[in-house]
Amino acid sequence: MxxxxxxxxxxxxxxxxxxxxxxxxxxxxxxxxxxDPADQAELQGTFDVVHDTSGSLPVRTAVRPLNKTGLSPTRSGAAAPAPGR
Structure with missing residues (x-):
């Protein structure tokens, strides 16, 4: 990569x-x-993008590590916004 x-x-x-x-x-x-990175306190609120390539990550889990402007694209193409947006 x-x-x-x-x-x-x-x-x-x-x-x-x-x-x-x-x-x-x-x-x-x-x-x-x-x-589980979603449980790592140092990662909470630090990501611009969380991309789940397997499609198995629950949306609630995917948005936890996002910063205030972050997005989590879903397999359907929609983007789940960060919490509080």
Missing amino acids: NNGSGATVTRTSGPTSTERASALGIDRVYDYTTT
Whole structure:
């Protein structure tokens, strides 16, 4: 993944993919089998975009880490706004 735009990229991966994700240039990688990033206090309110590529993340969970102007695109193409918007 090229994050030459200056973005900080955070991703969840399974235990067999975390090293590969880091090697691709992802800044923070969480093993979803041991850590739920949505429960990490330091991540709350920090993201501009939360994109769930599997479509399994509940909207309530996806919007928790968004900042006040953040969006979470859904598989249908709609975007769930951050809480309080």
